[in-house]
Amino acid sequence: MSKNLSRRGFLKSAAATTAVLYVGVNPDGAAAAGSNDAMLNPFVKIDSDGNVIAIIKHFEKGQGPATGLSTLIAEELGITMDQIGFEFAPSNPKLYNNLFFGPFQGTGGSTAMANSWTQYRTAGANAREMLIKAAASSWGVDDATLDIQEGIITDGVKTAPLGDFVVAATQIAPSEAPRLRDASEWKIIGKEATRRLDSLIKVNGEAKFGMDVHLPNQMVVMIKRTPQRGGLVVSFDDSGAKEVKGFIMAKSLPTQHGVVVYAENTWAAMQARAALKVEWDMSEAEARSSSEIREELMDALGANPVYNVNKVDQKTVASKIDTAATVVERTFYFPLLAHAPMEPLNCTIEQTSGGDIVLHDGAQMPTGPHMAYQQIFQLPQEKIHIKTMLTGGSFGRRATPDADYQVEAGLAFVMTDRSRPVKLVWDREDDIRGGYYRPATGHKVRVGLDADGNIAAWEHQVAGQSIMKGTAFESFSVHDGVDHSTVEGLADNPYVIPNMAIGLTDTEKATSVLWWRSVGHTHTAYVMEVMMDMAAKAVGRDPVAFRLAYLEGGDKDARRKADVLKLAAEKGNWGSPADGNVQGIAVHKSFGSFVAEVVEISGTPADGIQIEKVTAAVDCGIAVNPDVVRAQIEGAIGYGIGHAMRDQITLDGGAVEQSNFPDYEPLRISDIKAIETHIVASAEPPTGIGEPGTPPSAPALANAIAQLDIWVAELPMSDRGISFV
Numbered sequence: 001m002s003k004n005l006s007r008r009g010f011l012k013s014a015a016a017t018t019a020v021l022y023v024g025v026n027p028d029g030a031a032a033a034g035s036n037d038a039m040l041n042p043f044v045k046i047d048s049d050g051n052v053i054a055i056i057k058h059f060e061k062g063q064g065p066a067t068g069l070s071t072l073i074a075e076e077l078g079i080t081m082d083q084i085g086f087e088f089a090p091s092n093p094k095l096y097n098n099l100f101f102g103p104f105q106g107t108g109g110s111t112a113m114a115n116s117w118t119q120y121r122t123a124g125a126n127a128r129e130m131l132i133k134a135a136a137s138s139w140g141v142d143d144a145t146l147d148i149q150e151g152i153i154t155d156g157v158k159t160a161p162l163g164d165f166v167v168a169a170t171q172i173a174p175s176e177a178p179r180l181r182d183a184s185e186w187k188i189i190g191k192e193a194t195r196r197l198d199s200l201i202k203v204n205g206e207a208k209f210g211m212d213v214h215l216p217n218q219m220v221v222m223i224k225r226t227p228q229r230g231g232l233v234v235s236f237d238d239s240g241a242k243e244v245k246g247f248i249m250a251k252s253l254p255t256q257h258g259v260v261v262y263a264e265n266t267w268a269a270m271q272a273r274a275a276l277k278v279e280w281d282m283s284e285a286e287a288r289s290s291s292e293i294r295e296e297l298m299d300a301l302g303a304n305p306v307y308n309v310n311k312v313d314q315k316t317v318a319s320k321i322d323t324a325a326t327v328v329e330r331t332f333y334f335p336l337l338a339h340a341p342m343e344p345l346n347c348t349i350e351q352t353s354g355g356d357i358v359l360h361d362g363a364q365m366p367t368g369p370h371m372a373y374q375q376i377f378q379l380p381q382e383k384i385h386i387k388t389m390l391t392g393g394s395f396g397r398r399a400t401p402d403a404d405y406q407v408e409a410g411l412a413f414v415m416t417d418r419s420r421p422v423k424l425v426w427d428r429e430d431d432i433r434g435g436y437y438r439p440a441t442g443h444k445v446r447v448g449l450d451a452d453g454n455i456a457a458w459e460h461q462v463a464g465q466s467i468m469k470g471t472a473f474e475s476f477s478v479h480d481g482v483d484h485s486t487v488e489g490l491a492d493n494p495y496v497i498p499n500m501a502i503g504l505t506d507t508e509k510a511t512s513v514l515w516w517r518s519v520g521h522t523h524t525a526y527v528m529e530v531m532m533d534m535a536a537k538a539v540g541r542d543p544v545a546f547r548l549a550y551l552e553g554g555d556k557d558a559r560r561k562a563d564v565l566k567l568a569a570e571k572g573n574w575g576s577p578a579d580g581n582v583q584g585i586a587v588h589k590s591f592g593s594f595v596a597e598v599v600e601i602s603g604t605p606a607d608g609i610q611i612e613k614v615t616a617a618v619d620c621g622i623a624v625n626p627d628v629v630r631a632q633i634e635g636a637i638g639y640g641i642g643h644a645m646r647d648q649i650t651l652d653g654g655a656v657e658q659s660n661f662p663d664y665e666p667l668r669i670s671d672i673k674a675i676e677t678h679i680v681a682s683a684e685p686p687t688g689i690g691e692p693g694t695p696p697s698a699p700a701l702a703n704a705i706a707q708l709d710i711w712v713a714e715l716p717m718s719d720r721g722i723s724f725v
Contacts, residue, residue: 043123044073050151050163052079057089057096058112059364061391063690064628065112067196069120071624075188076124076181078148086197088388091366106365108399110591110688113624117686125178134168192626210362210389213348218421219248221412222269224276225258225434228654229511230285232256233278240275247272251415260412266425286511286654293510294333297442300463305503307482310491317501320457324448328534333714334523335648337438337516338664343392344431345405349413350421356383362391364398369406376410396515400436401471432664433656437649438516439465443527453539457499462487465509489524494557494589495550517639518691521590525695529586533703543585544569561589564596564617564680571678572598572615581612584704586696591688593620599700605710608725613674621684629689630677636693637675642667644698646718
């Protein structure tokens with residue numbers, strides 16, 4: 001996504017007491033300065049001691065917005081990264097909505113930097129101009145002669161710390177269009193030396209994650225959930241739990257989806273939960289096995305698709321393929337996948353003496369639980385507060401349409417007398433077995449090539465479990481019956497492919513399905529890029545040259561995609577691997593960014609494959625923090641490759657078979673020897689970076705393995721007779 005507000009289109013406001021200057025946004029659309037009572041949650045605040053705090057509207061799960069958004073403010077204001085701190089914004093969608101999500105506050109879709117680029121720079125620039133005007137008035141000089149550098153206001157002769165003019169600045173109206181610093185002036189944005197603001201506190205233990213919350217007199221709750229999705233509690237026996245020291249009580253959730261165990265500490269809650277005996281009603285529960293789900297998907301692929309995604313006549317395309325000189329076809333299958341963040345789900349809820357409800361949570365989509373709590377507690381919006389904590393990963397899991405775990409905590413709390421805070425804790429088994437999964441998906445592709453080795457037609461059918469249908473996000477992604485989160489990366493692919501017909505059929509959801517790092521791109525990129533390699537090999541063409549032929553003459557996206565492909569090939573020594581090694585390549589556009597990757601491997605599938613090196617090239621527009629960009633690409637590559645290598649969620653009679661990392665194994669540091677990332681210099685506005693590195697990673701690995709004469713069309717690879725060392 002590259003949507004950006006214009007400077008004039010972004011309306012500012014400022015409000016302050018005599019001690020603090022705030023610059024933010026007024027939901028009524030009026031730029032104004034006023035008292036603290038009139039303040040409506042700013043993006044930047046500065047006190048009279050000169051302390052600058054960036055208010056971060058996107059939560060920090062490791063992807064770097066606390067640093068990135070602070071960088072924008074620091075650059076425009078004229079301070080160093082050592083002179084700025086950050087706080088997370090309160091839950092208030094009128095002020096802190098995600099500009100791509102409508103009236104909804106949330107983090108996701110790799111949108112943090114893309115939708116905040118102008119917003120946060122403008123806030124920093126407005127603060128700079130207000131302070132400068134205050135100083136100019138005090139010194140009797142033209143404000144055009146002043147600037148702020150490293151927190152000091154100066155005209156070249158006089159100097160003063162910016163804190164000296166905070167009080168006076170509060171009396172100055174903010175500009176509708178403050179001057180943003182030109183790229184030639186930047187000292188922080190795009191600079192290699194800029195490091196993350198949250199690294200030190202995470203190393204020295206100061207950082208507070210959701211799991212670190214421990215309120216006075218709190219109870220810890222854990223929930224015994226149904227082993228099959230959709231099961232309901234009939235009755236339970238807690239006599240065994242009563243023998244556990246620290247056990248307080250057990251109650252069935254009002255929804256009957258589980259039994260809540262209340263205890264004095266986590267260990268007691270775990271032991272008491274294990275001692276519970278529960279009778280379940282499984283009459284409406286999921287009962288299918290993974291093989292049945294796969295069969296349903298394959299049956300759907302064998303029939304005519306329900307939806308014609310790109311409105312191309314499918315019979316015409318099929319006819320062209322039937323008469324083509326060469327036909328390449330393959331059927332693909334992608335299993336359910338868990339998110340498996342390092343920090344399992346948790347949150348803590350309390351009631352203040354004034355009756356307000358406070359949720360302490362790594363809140364990825366705070367608007368969801370905020371709305372849910374208004375219903376649960378029958379309170380107005382202003383009586384519900386969400387304190388966002390740091391979070392040890394998410395990959396989409398903390399952003400469910402039904403706010404599942406926060407609702408659990410709310411229901412567990414409302415069943416008490418509310419005199420004690422309640423901390424909900426999931427363990428690893430809860431996370432793997434009771435979570436929301438990337439949908440199982442199938443693809444069936446036929447590609448016809450003419451006598452000259454060029455693509456004549458491409459027939460592509462998809463069958464999958466819709467993430468968006470039936471949720472509050474349906475209007476956001478579903479159009480004409482098509483859930484575009486299922487087919488993204490196909491219909492909007494920059495390749496210029498003639499006669500490409502895309503069909504879609506929805507199948508019944510196996511369990512709760514959810515967006516997973518890079519959403520539909522996780523499977524669409526795999527299929528597109530493996531098929532491009534298969535087609536190239538079928539006509540004896542180099543895979544890079546073959547791809548470039550279908551990017552020539554395209555739009556700007558095609559040119560940018562071609563550029564990262566060329567850069568990755570150059571930096572990855574494409575065509576010249578080390579002796580005994582083979583290479584694979586893939587390139588994909590997602591979330592407005594372009595990433596190409598070359599994977600070089602050694603070994604054999606039987607004896608074990610070693611990933612020697614992954615070389616990535618990325619065009620994400622202006623790289624605000626190159627160090628963060630590289631870290632995100634490295635993590636995304638590991639996430640994509642690790643899951644493709646060996647992971648899947650399987651069901652036996654509706655129950656998840658995996659439970660912990662021994663049977664749902666995360667990537668090991670030894671799995672990939674080296675990753676090298678090259679960032680394309682760009683003047684385009686920033687686009688996504690948290691997810692775009694994932695889609696091309698698995699197909700690049702698959703295309704390398706294909707050089708050993710094994711085309712992997714079903715994942716995980718370990719189930720296809722491929723071992724890794």
